[in-house]
Amino acid sequence: MWLRLVLILLLSGGGRLLAEVIDASTLSTELSARYVPHSDWQNVVDVDVLASRTAPRYWRTIDEIHSSRTARDLPLSGLHLALDPGHVGGRWAAAEGRNFRIAEDDFYVREGELVLEVAQRVQIQLQALGARVSLLREANTQVNPKAPIDYLEQAAEDVKAPENGSLATLWEYGCSLRDRAVRLSVISGELTERARVVNEQIQPDALISLHINAAPWPISRAVVSASESEPCGHSGDAKQRLVKVNHLHALIFGCMSEKELQSEEQQAQLAVKLLNGSGAMELLLGAKLVEALADATKLPAANYQGRNAILLSTEQPYLFARNLLLLRGVECPTVMLEPYIANSVEVYARIQSALAARAVGAALAEDDILLEYSGAVVDAVVACYGSK
Numbered sequence: 042m043w044l045r046l047v048l049i050l051l052l053s054g055g056g057r058l059l060a061e062v063i064d065a066s067t068l069s070t071e072l073s074a075r076y077v078p079h080s081d082w083q084n085v086v087d088v089d090v091l092a093s094r095t096a097p098r099y100w101r102t103i104d105e106i107h108s109s110r111t112a113r114d115l116p117l118s119g120l121h122l123a124l125d126p127g128h129v130g131g132r133w134a135a136a137e138g139r140n141f142r143i144a145e146d147d148f149y150v151r152e153g154e155l156v157l158e159v160a161q162r163v164q165i166q167l168q169a170l171g172a173r174v175s176l177l178r179e180a181n182t183q184v185n186p187k188a189p190i191d192y193l194e195q196a197a198e199d200v201k202a203p204e205n206g207s208l209a210t211l212w213e214y215g216c217s218l219r220d221r222a223v224r225l226s227v228i229s230g231e232l233t234e235r236a237r238v239v240n241e242q243i244q245p246d247a248l249i250s251l252h253i254n255a256a257p258w259p260i261s262r263a264v265v266s267a268s269e270s271e272p273c274g275h276s277g278d279a280k281q282r283l284v285k286v287n288h289l290h291a292l293i294f295g296c297m298s299e300k301e302l303q304s305e306e307q308q309a310q311l312a313v314k315l316l317n318g319s320g321a322m323e324l325l326l327g328a329k330l331v332e333a334l335a336d337a338t339k340l341p342a343a344n345y346q347g348r349n350a351i352l353l354s355t356e357q358p359y360l361f362a363r364n365l366l367l368l369r370g371v372e373c374p375t376v377m378l379e380p381y382i383a384n385s386v387e388v389y390a391r392i393q394s395a396l397a398a399r400a401v402g403a404a405l406a407e408d409d410i411l412l413e414y415s416g417a418v419v420d421a422v423v424a425c426y427g428s429k
């Protein structure tokens with residue numbers, strides 16, 4: 042099966058730009074250390090077959106970009122970068138679970154909207170340095186053209202039908218159907234569409250996915266009573282308690298589980314990522330990004346408990362591999378940034394100050410959190426791709 046998948050991949054890659062050759066022992070090391078670190082990939086993957094193949098790629102390496110640049114060009118001339126402002130925000134912020142405030146007078150904290158501003162600021166600054174920068178979205182709207190209603194049939198297959206005909210049960214079923222359809226459209230369908238747009242339309246040299254992290258809310262009676270008062274909704278107004286922890290990390294593709302490796306779709310995506318060489322570039326770009334963010338924010342590194350992520354090097358405590366849909370599906374080097382804990386005492390206050398300044402059109406503070414974030418991303422891209 043694996044062999045068949047690889048052949049299909051390679052035959053369907055016509056028209057792409059470039060290809061890499063990677064030897065079997067390098068592939069083995071990569072699979073054990075990064076891509077499938079916790080299980081026996083040998084049962085599924087034949088590295089000798091893989092090593093005899095190449096995977097075409099649309100993106101260019103740093104050397105290829107440098108060699109197309111002359112001394113008179115701007116420092117980032119020739120680079121085509123895509124930026125993914127994570128999530129959607131706007132009307133979907135609550136359904137995404139990324140919409141909260143602590144007090145009624147506070148501004149809502151909506152990750153999708155905050156990272157859109159970061160992306161727009163990074164875009165302007167990188168363009169001034171000569172890069173071409175594509176944003177996956179330019180507003181708080183979906184990239185996925187399929188709305189929740191388009192997923193209703195699939196949702197009906199996923200949600201268990203009511204066992205009795207009471208109105209309460211029917212109401213609950215309707216809510217579950219709606220929530221499932223929204224999830225399929227705004228989360229999984231959205232991510233699949235973003236990966237498709239990057240691979241088939243934008244075809245950049247790299248993708249940076251911008252997020253702001255959050256910690257699980259401490260359980261409190263107030264949160265429970267708020268959700269009970271609105272059994273079929275997303276109030277976003279629960280009286281929640283901020284946390285103290287604040288940290289930074291970035292993610293690149295890897296750390297597939299044994300079960301995930303059984304999926305034919307995921308096998309095919311792994312083959313592309315392994316053979317097109319994006320892994321090494323992700324390590325390089327990821328390191329530059331976390332170095333710049335750590336320097337700007339002074340935040341400590343996050344720590345993953347469990348087996349869903351793996352630290353790639355003890356020398357780089359901020360960079361982890363994880364098997365997420367976007368990281369796996371995008372063929373070019375892709376790094377997902379997770380700085381700050383939005384629901385921490387410190388970051389919540391900084392976000393409130395940032396939003397208050399924007400609400401009245403005041404000059405932004407020197408330590409404005411979104412300026413800090415965007416400035417660090419710009420520094421990292423220059424450090425990685427800048428003039429040689």
Ligand SMILES: [Zn+2]
Nearest residue numbers: 127152252253
């Ligand atoms: Zn996020």
